[in-house]
Amino acid sequence: MDRAPGWSVRLKLTLSYAGFLLLAGVMLIAAVWVFLLSNLPEVTSSIGGLQVRAVLARDFAAGAAVVMAFLLVFGLVGGWLLAGRMLAPLTRITDATQRAANGSLSHRIRLEGRNDEFRALADAFDDMLAQLEAHVAEQRRFAANASHELRTPLAISKALLDVARTDPNHDRGEIIDRLHAVNTRAIDLTEALLLLSRAEQRSFTRxxxxxxxxxxxxxxxxxxxxxxxxxxxxxxxxxxxxxxxxxxxxxxxxxxxxxxxxxxxxxxxxxxxxxxxxxxxxxxxxxxxxxxxxxxxxxxxxxxxxxxxxxxxxxxxxxxxxxxxxxxxxxxxxxxxxxxxxxxxxxxxxxxxxxxxxxxxxxx
The missing domain is CATH 3.30.565.10 (Histidine kinase-like ATPase, C-terminal domain)
Structure with missing residues (x-):
């Protein structure tokens, strides 16, 4: 499926971490600012409260801006590193998926660590790869054996026909009987293969x-x-x-x-x-x-x-x-x-x- 390019999950998580940290900082600074406004008149009433409040407000705003800038940078850098660490198992799973798509079914993720969502997914993917590898090997072996079994009666039929063509004195009745037996075996084998395929597809009414x-x-x-x-x-x-x-x-x-x-x-x-x-x-x-x-x-x-x-x-x-x-x-x-x-x-x-x-x- 063709999809339009979009942001990576790591970038989305980074922005989410940074945004949450920035929002928490804004809420904290707002709480401090409200606290100062509610208590500042009692402290500065005797020394010209309005002038002192203006100075404190200007200094607080400058300090808050510096803190918010620091929180933004810290959130982006820390979120990027943290998201990368958290998504590392997913990267290994993606690599294993690409290898499997290219035909390498023997590769296993074998994710280390204690059990969590990522490790449960990796273990399930490893089990699926093992089953697929066994199934593909069985199908290849089955195809090779079926080809061999089908080739045998065809080779026998060809040999009998060659005998009939090159040796006109050979008993034609014997050749016909043997051809009939060989063809019967080939038909039985073909019907058995079709029956096996139909059974594996579960295409029947219970x-x-x-x-x-x-x-x-x-x-x-x-x-x-x-x-x-x-x-x-x-x-x-x-x-x-x-x-x-x-x-x-x-x-x-x-x-x-x-x-x-x-x-x-x-x-x-x-x-x-x-x-x-x-x-x-x-x-x-x-x-x-x-x-x-x-x-x-x-x-x-x-x-x-x-x-x-x-x-x-x-x-x-x-x-x-x-x-x-x-x-x-x-x-x-x-x-x-x-x-x-x-x-x-x-x-x-x-x-x-x-x-x-x-x-x-x-x-x-």
């Missing part, structure tokens, strides 16, 4: 959603995949009403169940899904059997395009956004996601969401 019904729908959808992989479902729990987008919460539930099915034992695996109500909200828990995971790996599973090392080579590894989408959906619904490795192998994933407000005025 309404009461029963998590237990979402579990039923997700398990019915994924039952063929579970049967194919020899995985059985065990569901339990009560009605758990959350508030949010039914489509996003269904996607979250489906991703959790799909992740539990795909990353399970080669045969005779189990997925246990439960919903419940707690004093602080509603809970969805998905627990699966599987291989033991190192504790250091578990926190990275919600990062985009991060998978366990054993999972990348499977045919059902997905696009690497399943748990990242779950985390994002839980976050935009003001919920929490907790991932815990099971001692016997596999994971226990718990999503806790705020409970929906009680519905009033409903008829049975």
């Amino acid at each position: 309404q009461p959603v029963d998590l237990s019904l979402l579990v039923e729908e997700a398990t019915e959808t994924l039952l063929p995949l579970a049967e194919k992989r020899g995985v059985t479902f065990e569901t339990s729990g009560d009605i758990a009403l959350a508030t949010g987008s039914q489509a996003l919460l269904l996607q979250m539930t489906t991703n959790l169940v799909h992740n539990a099915v795909v990353h399970n034992l080669p045969e005779r695996g189990t997925v246990r899904i439960a919903t419940g109500v707690r004093p602080e909200g509603v809970v969805l828990t998905v627990e699966n059997t599987g291989e033991k995971l190192p504790p250091a790996l578990v926190p990275t599973l919600t990062e985009p395009f991060r998978r366990g090392s054993e999972r990348v080579r499977t045919d059902h590894a997905g696009v690497g956004l399943g748990l990242a989408i779950v985390k994002s959906i839980a976050h935009v619904h003001d919920g929490t996601l907790t991932i815990t490795p099971r001692a016997a192998g596999g994971l226990r994933i718990t999503v806790e969401l705020p409970a929906a407000a009680p519905q009033t005025g409903r008829h049975p």
Whole structure:
């Protein structure tokens, strides 16, 4: 925004200090002058009071002028120095803001001293810079990973097309099948990226959603995949009403169940899904059997395009956004996601969401 040039805050404070000091001096001199006028006749009545009063008035006026001039100079100089000292923290905050505007998010103010308004502002600004730096780093990492993931199917498609063009005797049916699989993966990845972006923008209408019904729908959808992989479902729990987008919460539930099915034992695996109500909200828990995971790996599973090392080579590894989408959906619904490795192998994933407000005025 273009603004007309104006006085600096330091100059305004200086003039304010000097003006206040000058006004206080004027009031003090006026009080002394009134006091002298009210008491002078009693003191000078016997020696020609009128002539003495005139001399005293002239001397008092001259002295008052000198005092006022001194107060003005002292107020300006002292106010300028005092304002500069008081505004020094603000200057550091301004410098940090300019650095951040130029792209330097690693700089911190770290204002010394006891807590006051300026230091509270500096600490809040440092916290904001730390969050921005982490967010920008995450976005850059996400963009790099997304570019890599999208480049892979395109490179494979190009290679298959080159084979079809240079080797006319190659089985065209095999090439078409592989192109179909590669393009399907690219479409799935693009849709997952769009879903993740839409979730992070919070562009949805909130309404009461029963998590237990979402579990039923997700398990019915994924039952063929579970049967194919020899995985059985065990569901339990009560009605758990959350508030949010039914489509996003269904996607979250489906991703959790799909992740539990795909990353399970080669045969005779189990997925246990439960919903419940707690004093602080509603809970969805998905627990699966599987291989033991190192504790250091578990926190990275919600990062985009991060998978366990054993999972990348499977045919059902997905696009690497399943748990990242779950985390994002839980976050935009003001919920929490907790991932815990099971001692016997596999994971226990718990999503806790705020409970929906009680519905009033409903008829049975």
